[in-house]
Amino acid sequence: MSDLPYRFEPTATAAELHERFDSLDAGAETDDTVTIAGRLLLRRVQGKLAFGQLQDSTGRIQLFCPAQVTERFEEFGNLDLGDWIGATGEMMKTRKGELSVRVREWVLLAKARRQFPDKWHGLSDVDTRYRQRYVDLWVTDEARRAFQIRSQVVSSMRRRLEAQGFVEVETPLLHAIPGGALARPFITHHNTLDIDLYLRIAIELHLKRLVVGGLERVFEIGRVFRNEGIDPRHNPEFTMLELYQAYADYEDMMRLTEELVAGIAEEVVGTTRLTYGGQALDLTPPWRRATMNELIAEHAGVEVDLEMDVDALRKIASGFDVPVDDDWGPGKLILEIYEKTTESELWGPVFVTDYPQEVSPLARAHRSKPGYVERFEPIVAGRELGNAFTELTDPDEQRARFEEQARLKAAGDEEAMIVDEDYLRALEYGLPPTGGLGIGIDRLVMLLSDAQNIRDVILFPTLRPEQER
RNA sequence: GCGCCUCUAGCUCAAUGGCAGAGCAACGGACUCUUAAUCCGCAGGUUCAGGGUUCGAAUCCCUGGGGGCGCACCA
Numbered sequence: 001m002s003d004l005p006y007r008f009e010p011t012a013t014a015a016e017l018h019e020r021f022d023s024l025d026a027g028a029e030t031d032d033t034v035t036i037a038g039r040l041l042l043r044r045v046q047g048k049l050a051f052g053q054l055q056d057s058t059g060r061i062q063l064f065c066p067a068q069v070t071e072r073f074e075e076f077g078n079l080d081l082g083d084w085i086g087a088t089g090e091m092m093k094t095r096k097g098e099l100s101v102r103v104r105e106w107v108l109l110a111k112a113r114r115q116f117p118d119k120w121h122g123l124s125d126v127d128t129r130y131r132q133r134y135v136d137l138w139v140t141d142e143a144r145r146a147f148q149i150r151s152q153v154v155s156s157m158r159r160r161l162e163a164q165g166f167v168e169v170e171t172p173l174l175h176a177i178p179g180g181a182l183a184r185p186f187i188t189h190h191n192t193l194d195i196d197l198y199l200r201i202a203i204e205l206h207l208k209r210l211v212v213g214g215l216e217r218v219f220e221i222g223r224v225f226r227n228e229g230i231d232p233r234h235n236p237e238f239t240m241l242e243l244y245q246a247y248a249d250y251e252d253m254m255r256l257t258e259e260l261v262a263g264i265a266e267e268v269v270g271t272t273r274l275t276y277g278g279q280a281l282d283l284t285p286p287w288r289r290a291t292m293n294e295l296i297a298e299h300a301g302v303e304v305d306l307e308m309d310v311d312a313l314r315k316i317a318s319g320f321d322v323p324v325d326d327d328w329g330p331g332k333l334i335l336e337i338y339e340k341t342t343e344s345e346l347w348g349p350v351f352v353t354d355y356p357q358e359v360s361p362l363a364r365a366h367r368s369k370p371g372y373v374e375r376f377e378p379i380v381a382g383r384e385l386g387n388a389f390t391e392l393t394d395p396d397e398q399r400a401r402f403e404e405q406a407r408l409k410a411a412g413d414e415e416a417m418i419v420d421e422d423y424l425r426a427l428e429y430g431l432p433p434t435g436g437l438g439i440g441i442d443r444l445v446m447l448l449s450d451a452q453n454i455r456d457v458i459l460f461p462t463l464r465p466e467q468e469r
Numbered sequence: 470g471c472g473c474c475u476c477u478a479g480c481u482c483a484a485u486g487g488c489a490g491a492g493c494a495a496c497g498g499a500c501u502c503u504u505a506a507u508c509c510g511c512a513g514g515u516u517c518a519g520g521g522u523u524c525g526a527a528u529c530c531c532u533g534g535g536g537g538c539g540c541a542c543c544a
Contacts, residue, residue, distance in 0.1 A: 027502095042505075049501035066501060081494070094502050118480040118493050120505045125480090127536045139480090183543070228543050229470090238544075323541095377544090384544055415543085440544055464535070 008086045008109055010037040015058030018099060026097035030090055034101060036061060037086040037109060039138060042119055045077040063087055064100035071105055082112030130461050146449040146457050152268045153445050154221060157241060160263055166217040166243060171206035173199060180204030182415040183226040199225035203242040208391060209426045211244050211434050219243035232453045233383060236462045239441040248435030249390040250374045254351050257378055257437060258285040269448050276381050276450055287349040292338050295352060300341035306330050306356060306371040327411055331356025344382040351376045361401040361417060363389035380447060386439035395427035
């Protein structure tokens with residue numbers, strides 16, 4: 001029978017105590033009684049005097065425990081590193097100037113039956129860090145920091161969007177028709193309906209239905225699933241912000257993006273001038289705008305255009321070692337050339353604009369450039385941070401785009417879309433001019449926490465299951 | 470999916486074909502101002518698993534497993 005308490009009531013956190021009492025002089029004693037709780041992560045017993053370092057979610061505070069003052073002193077000295085305890089005592093500073101709680105009463109809240117990692121070296125095996133995040137969070141300062149930043153980023157994002165009149169919604173994760181992006185979905189099954197359902201690969205189509213429904217500014221921050229490879233920038237489930245704004249176009253979305261990201265950076269890390277992977281990264285608006293074709297010319301040294309002969313584009317692509325598929329039109333060829341030669345070279349931030357329509361089935365045709373759409377991707381540190389466009393609103397045009405996608409699907413393209421009749425019906429009721437934007441939250445947090453691996457900003461990244469021993 | 474690298478005590482790491490080791494943690498002891506406390510003592514292992522080569526394997530080879538990086542795919 002365990003005699004561990006069912007409840008405990010700390011009156012202060014480590015951070016609060018430092019804020020209130022750091023100004024004490026070395027050797028000072030007070031009558032201020034506090035109760036704190038946390039894990040004992042360091043301990044130094046010295047005969048009739050013991051010191052402990054208690055860590056809670058806000059930081060660390062020293063416990064000062066003379067045998068004459070601290071109850072059950074012998075037992076206190078036998079605590080293991082990692083034990084959860086609660087302690088009550090008076091605030092003081094040691095002669096050496098370390099702020100401490102002089103512990104009178106204390107209670108064991110939970111026993112650490114497994115040994116904690118080395119107090120100095122911590123955990124370096126990344127596999128263990130990801131699998132046992134509950135340990136990692138205690139012993140790896142950067143891990144705690146990254147997830148604090150993540151929390152603040154999402155919180156700041158919500159507040160900023162709400163302040164601009166955006167309404168947050170939740171739409172289904174289980175989709176009968178996967179859509180809104182070009183990606184392979186996870187498939188699952190509903191027993192009672194006896195139908196296959198897909199974990200969503202994007203939020204897009206439901207949110208645009210809501211704009212049809214009169215939610216003129218709408219957003220969702222939520223999990224999206226793509227059945228693709230895992231690498232330092234990709235996790236099969238990741239978090240996206242998607243937002244849609246009636247009456248806006250992609251120029252509005254560019255302004256919104258740079259202001260949102262810069263505002264969040266300012267609020268969360270205090271500056272828009274970051275260092276990412278040792279290189280300076282300045283998120284201060286305005287960000288550069290450049291068309292895909294201009295950037296290809298800059299970085300690959302070749303002029304490409306949809307007007308060009310397909311065979312000429314094929315030749316250019318092959319020249320850059322792009323494996324060319326016979327089915328690809330000029331738009332897909334240009335995109336592949338861009339991704340192979342240019343994208344990873346862009347440090348940014350830069351808005352890459354004016355994508356070929358062929359690879360953008362949900363974006364509206366460019367108002368002045370035939371064959372192109374009003375779409376951009378914000379590129380930062382050589383990677384896409386998001387995707388946005390002036391939304392395609394014409395139901396007939398959308399049907400034609402879906403049918404072209406369905407043709408590609410039939411030809412073997414597993415990432416192509418299929419016709420979504422209900423979405424077309426919604427468009428037939430009328431979607432106003434609308435700007436849409438998606439931002440990868442994980443990627444944004446990586447930038448702001450200087451993380452080189454997406455797993456460092458996802459608490460429990462997807463891993464192979466451990467084998468039974 | 471392919472290629473390269475990696476896996477040794479709870480943690481961090483040595484030992485590169487010749488007796489499996491250290492620091493921290495644990496365990497026993499000393500110590501009333503420590504800061505990774507210090508000092509003395511004592512334990513701790515299916516070297517990821519299985520097979521092979523060898524007088525002898527943590528080390529070399531093969532198969533399998535976990536992880537990392539790169540490529541492919543993608544945001």
